Amino acid sequence: MKQDIHAIEVHNLTVSYDGRPVLWDIDFNLECGKIIGVIGPNGSGKTTSLKAIMGLLKPSSGFVKIFGKSLDEVRDRVAYVPQRESVDWDFPASVLDVVLMGRYRGTNLFRRSNKTDLEIALQSIAKVGLTEFKDRQISQLSGGQQQRVFIARALAQQADLYLMDEPFVGVDAATESAILSLLQEMKNQGKTVLIIHHDLQTVSDYFDYLVLLNTRLIAKGEPHEVLTKENLSNAYGGQLTLLSKIVDLIRQNEFPVREKGVDL
Amino acid sequence: MHSFTDFFSFSNANVVYVVLGMICINASSALVGTFAFLRKRSLIGDAVAHSLLPGICFGYLVAGEKNPVLLLAGAFLTGWISIFLVDYIVRHSRLKQDTAIGVVLSSFFALGVVLLTYIQKTGSGNHAGLDHFLFGQAAAITRDEVSLFVVILVIILTVVVVFYRQLVLLSFNPEYAATIGLPVRLFEFVLTSLTVLAIAAGIQALGVILISALIITPAAAARLWTHNLKWLMLLAVVISIFCGVTGAYISYARTAMPTGPWVVVTLSLITLGSICFAPRRGFVSRYYIRRKNSRKITDENILKTIFKLPGFQNQDTELTFTRVNLTEIRPFDTKELHRGIDRLIRRGLIQKSGDDFVMTTSGRKESARIVKLHRLWEQYLLRRTRIDTDHVHSGAEAIEHIITPEIEAELERELGIKGIPEDDY
Amino acid sequence: MNDFFTILTASIVAINCALLGVFLLLRKMAMVGDAISHAVLPGIVIAYYFSGEKGSVLLLVGATLSGVLATFVIDLFSRKARVQGDAAIGMTYTLLFAVGMILIATLMQGNADIDQECVLYGDIALVNMDKIIIDDNLYIGPRALYTELVAGLVVFGSIIVGFKGFKLLSFNEDFAKSVGIKTSRWHYYLMGLVALTTVVAFEVVGAVLVVGFLIIPPATAQLVTHKLKAMLVWACVFGVLAVIAGYMAAVYFNVSITGAMVTVSGSVFALVFGIMRLRRSKSAKSVIAAEI
Ligand SMILES: Nc1ncnc2c1ncn2[C@@H]1O[C@H](COP(=O)(O)OP(=O)(O)OP(=O)(O)O)[C@@H](O)[C@H]1O
Numbered sequence: 001m002k003q004d005i006h007a008i009e010v011h012n013l014t015v016s017y018d019g020r021p022v023l024w025d026i027d028f029n030l031e032c033g034k035i036i037g038v039i040g041p042n043g044s045g046k047t048t049s050l051k052a053i054m055g056l057l058k059p060s061s062g063f064v065k066i067f068g069k070s071l072d073e074v075r076d077r078v079a080y081v082p083q084r085e086s087v088d089w090d091f092p093a094s095v096l097d098v099v100l101m102g103r104y105r106g107t108n109l110f111r112r113s114n115k116t117d118l119e120i121a122l123q124s125i126a127k128v129g130l131t132e133f134k135d136r137q138i139s140q141l142s143g144g145q146q147q148r149v150f151i152a153r154a155l156a157q158q159a160d161l162y163l164m165d166e167p168f169v170g171v172d173a174a175t176e177s178a179i180l181s182l183l184q185e186m187k188n189q190g191k192t193v194l195i196i197h198h199d200l201q202t203v204s205d206y207f208d209y210l211v212l213l214n215t216r217l218i219a220k221g222e223p224h225e226v227l228t229k230e231n232l233s234n235a236y237g238g239q240l241t242l243l244s245k246i247v248d249l250i251r252q253n254e255f256p257v258r259e260k261g262v263d264l
Numbered sequence: 265m266h267s268f269t270d271f272f273s274f275s276n277a278n279v280v281y282v283v284l285g286m287i288c289i290n291a292s293s294a295l296v297g298t299f300a301f302l303r304k305r306s307l308i309g310d311a312v313a314h315s316l317l318p319g320i321c322f323g324y325l326v327a328g329e330k331n332p333v334l335l336l337a338g339a340f341l342t343g344w345i346s347i348f349l350v351d352y353i354v355r356h357s358r359l360k361q362d363t364a365i366g367v368v369l370s371s372f373f374a375l376g377v378v379l380l381t382y383i384q385k386t387g388s389g390n391h392a393g394l395d396h397f398l399f400g401q402a403a404a405i406t407r408d409e410v411s412l413f414v415v416i417l418v419i420i421l422t423v424v425v426v427f428y429r430q431l432v433l434l435s436f437n438p439e440y441a442a443t444i445g446l447p448v449r450l451f452e453f454v455l456t457s458l459t460v461l462a463i464a465a466g467i468q469a470l471g472v473i474l475i476s477a478l479i480i481t482p483a484a485a486a487r488l489w490t491h492n493l494k495w496l497m498l499l500a501v502v503i504s505i506f507c508g509v510t511g512a513y514i515s516y517a518r519t520a521m522p523t524g525p526w527v528v529v530t531l532s533l534i535t536l537g538s539i540c541f542a543p544r545r546g547f548v549s550r551y552y553i554r555r556k557n558s559r560k561i562t563d564e565n566i567l568k569t570i571f572k573l574p575g576f577q578n579q580d581t582e583l584t585f586t587r588v589n590l591t592e593i594r595p596f597d598t599k600e601l602h603r604g605i606d607r608l609i610r611r612g613l614i615q616k617s618g619d620d621f622v623m624t625t626s627g628r629k630e631s632a633r634i635v636k637l638h639r640l641w642e643q644y645l646l647r648r649t650r651i652d653t654d655h656v657h658s659g660a661e662a663i664e665h666i667i668t669p670e671i672e673a674e675l676e677r678e679l680g681i682k683g684i685p686e687d688d689y
Numbered sequence: 690m691n692d693f694f695t696i697l698t699a700s701i702v703a704i705n706c707a708l709l710g711v712f713l714l715l716r717k718m719a720m721v722g723d724a725i726s727h728a729v730l731p732g733i734v735i736a737y738y739f740s741g742e743k744g745s746v747l748l749l750v751g752a753t754l755s756g757v758l759a760t761f762v763i764d765l766f767s768r769k770a771r772v773q774g775d776a777a778i779g780m781t782y783t784l785l786f787a788v789g790m791i792l793i794a795t796l797m798q799g800n801a802d803i804d805q806e807c808v809l810y811g812d813i814a815l816v817n818m819d820k821i822i823i824d825d826n827l828y829i830g831p832r833a834l835y836t837e838l839v840a841g842l843v844v845f846g847s848i849i850v851g852f853k854g855f856k857l858l859s860f861n862e863d864f865a866k867s868v869g870i871k872t873s874r875w876h877y878y879l880m881g882l883v884a885l886t887t888v889v890a891f892e893v894v895g896a897v898l899v900v901g902f903l904i905i906p907p908a909t910a911q912l913v914t915h916k917l918k919a920m921l922v923w924a925c926v927f928g929v930l931a932v933i934a935g936y937m938a939a940v941y942f943n944v945s946i947t948g949a950m951v952t953v954s955g956s957v958f959a960l961v962f963g964i965m966r967l968r969r970s971k972s973a974k975s976v977i978a979a980e981i
């Protein structure tokens with residue numbers, strides 16, 4: 001892989017729900033082969049940014065490139081791990097069923113899963129230490145185990161870029177370090193991992209690069225550059241009341257966030 | 265027009281019953297429907313309505329005739345059981361609420377159909393009109409029933425007025441209501457009972473399927489017009505009554521026309537109209553607001569560009585300029601520029617002098633104000649967030665147009681800046 | 690022989706509905722299914738008015754389209770007009786149903802083929818009137834049976850072929866999109882199948898009681914199993930069971946056949962629900978006992 005190509009380029013990205021911008025003019029470039037953390041308070045648009053990168057939400061302006069190309073061209077090289085609460089774990093499926101879903105593509109839906117798929121799925125299950133649970137129904141797993149199922153599914157995708165939404169929530173310390181060494185291993189293979197994270201205590205240990213969000217991009221860079229008192233108080237300390245007031249005004253007045261959005 | 269005067273002179277006793285009946289039914293269901301809507305439980309009404317049928321049949325089997333009070337009692341009972349069952353199923357299994365609603369409503373309804381055919385085939389007593397409960401037959405409303413409907417409306421009105429605050433709290437935030445010691449269960453019971461009562465009253469006129477519309481649609485339509493709960497309720501009731509009377513009239517004027525479906529259709533038309541024309545939330549007004557915004561943006565961009573003209577800082581000499589002067593600084597769409605300048609002339613910010621334009625004193629002030637807002641916002645973004653410097657201007661571009669004087673003051677306070685900040689890049 | 694054909698026809702209805710109902714339930718769209726089944730009514734009436742017969746292709750297409758239209762309108766209300774989701778469902782289907790009723794009152798005056806009763810619970814008893822007879826005297830079953838069979842093949846085939854797609858769509862739509870699956874196509878295909886099934890089932894079980902076939906057996910199946918394939922099988926079993934037992938009960942008590950089938954279905958649900966509750970509380974007790 002060429003060094004100068006970024007894993008993810010985000011340009012002027014603005015995403016609105018219902019006229020309210022929740023991500024506003026975000027810009028960042030992320031290098032390949034790093035473990036990158038996205039941090040910010042609740043409701044700051046972290047999940048939204050991941051969804052926009054994954055093409056699940058249509059931005060009102062801006063664009064995203066992955067490995068220098070549009071998402072559709074490189075979709076097979078990207079794996080997405082949604083927030084655990086985003087699915088209904090009462091769904092009738094076993095661990096193996098879910099991990100096999102990692103082998104699904106838009107193009108192979110109509111054929112049966114083959115032996116290779118099965119092998120890859122089993123390997124992925126083994127990597128997250130769920131082998132003894134592989135036939136267990138997902139409704140009968142603990143929260144941390146469910147999280148590992150999702151990670152295994154992403155592993156089964158055999159991608160180069162992994163986008164994970166809060167993979168450490170509800171996970172015990174042992175599992176967390178197990179997942180972490182898995183991530184290190186992936187990084188050593190040249191893969192890029194983007195993780196939404198909540199625990200500020202651990203960010204500087206876990207990540208090579210950080211993106212700090214609160215509707216706007218508050219800071220980006222190496223952990224020591226980002227984790228300054230000023231940045232943190234800007235993002236977490238209620239310093240952005242004016243920003244949120246303006247966001248409300250924008251929504252109430254049907255105002256375009258960027259002038260280009262004006263054309264009717 | 266004959267039928268119109270005939271109908272609204274209310275000389276026909278039947279017409280009076282139907283109209284009175286529809287008014288009571290629609291007002292009752294719009295009232296309870298508002299709460300159902302607020303609690304995001306609109307479809308519960310659906311389950312209740314279908315579940316009344318077996319109760320009505322039981323009532324009939326017990327009484328041996330169409331006794332309105334006994335039918336209502338039976339309906340009330342099974343309606344209540346259905347709500348209880350939906351909650352019970354959701355609480356004690358993996359099934360989701362809408363699945364539970366579907367299971368309960370179709371089971372009860374099927375039981376009702378079975379009982380209905382049983383009654384019809386055994387042919388005991390006078391069961392004529394029992395099948396009105398299926399599709400509704402507003403024209404068949406009798407005097408006795410009207411009195412019953414009035415009583416029901418009075419009950420519902422009284423409870424809503426007396427316990428207004430409790431019911432509102434329960435609808436908006438049941439958890440909070442519980443923490444401040446409101447007997448949540450009791451009021452849920454009350455609200456559920458009122459819902460069942462209203463549906464039971466309306467079912468003969470509208471039928472099991474369409475009665476849901478009377479619960480759901482008025483509140484949804486009214487919601488587009490107001491945020492205020494009291495107005496919401498009043499408006500829902502007014503809309504609903506209007507549609508009830510309209511439906512009754514259409515059915516009176518054209519013999520073959522059924523009342524209930526027309527009530528529902530007029531209700532839906534009003535809702536569609538609201539979706540298009542309601543202030544703020546309607547499509548049309550949203551379009552106009554957006555157009556106004558885009559004009560404002562053009563006007564203010566012109567003013568901002570004028571600020572950048574070389575002669576602007578010199579207060580003593582008159583500032584004249586041409587359109588070309590402006591487009592040299594910033595690309596404008598020719599048409600938009602023309603229109604924008606016309607608007608500014610009308611506002612007295614610019615004057616025309618021959619082929620050129622002259623800035624007035626108030627125009628200069630306005631230009632400076634907008635530039636100030638622009639730079640204040642830039643400073644704010646620079647201080648609080650991370651922006652690559654080549655992006656500063658584009659980011660600030662749209663926002664100065666929306667900054668209100670209050671926010672302007674706050675920006676000044678927070679940044680500790682007075683006057684126009686320097687443009688330092 | 691007639692009994693046999695009636696039960697067979699109704700069983701196929703039950704199986705079609707059960708298979709699709711499972712996915713509706715898993716997508717938390719049970720009430721959307723309810724809405725679709727009501728909303729096919731105006732399509733049926735209009736198409737019937739123009740084609741003049743019940744079994745026409747025009748009717749099939751028109752009514753299916755009006756069912757899919759309902760899901761479109763629901764989407765539009767809730768997303769574009771910012772109306773709450775469940776209110777949007779309720780508004781849409783009551784409107785379409787009301788339009789259907791008005792059309793029946795104006796276009797179908799005195800026509801016994803489509804009247805209010807058959808909207809409610811179909812004409813299952815009359816299914817055998819419309820016979821297919823080959824070689825002049827060999828009766829090979831009612832026409833409805835064959836319509837149902839064709840619809841059944843479509844539904845069954847779609848679910849077998851598209852199993853992975855429907856599964857992923859129901860479990861995790863965002864993930865499906867992320868691997869490049871066109872989820873909205875799959876969604877509308879599923880809705881189209883539901884509409885088709887309710888249209889075809891219309892003359893057998895009516896537009897209202899078909900909901901009982903769509904929702905109750907899959908719900909019962911969800912109580913007894915944690916596996917998707919098993920859930921599909923159980924749903925069919927419960928559906929067919931209700932058809933057979935319901936038919937016998939209806940004949941015995943001389944009541945509405947469709948009504949009896951759905952009532953039995955509901956009773957089976959109640960029974961299974963009760964058994965599962967009992968088992969759960971028993972096992973909970975034994976766990977406590979073991980711990981002591
Ligand atoms: N579907 C939606 N419709 C409307 N608003 C939404 C929707 N999803 C999210 N939002 C709003 O967008 C904002 C950002 O949400 P997002 O889920 O991206 O936050 P987050 O940073 O992931 O928060 P958390 O830490 O709680 O996961 C929130 O204010 C939320 O209320």
Ligand SMILES: [Mg+2]
Pocket residue numbers: 046047048083165
């Ligand atoms: Mg999130």
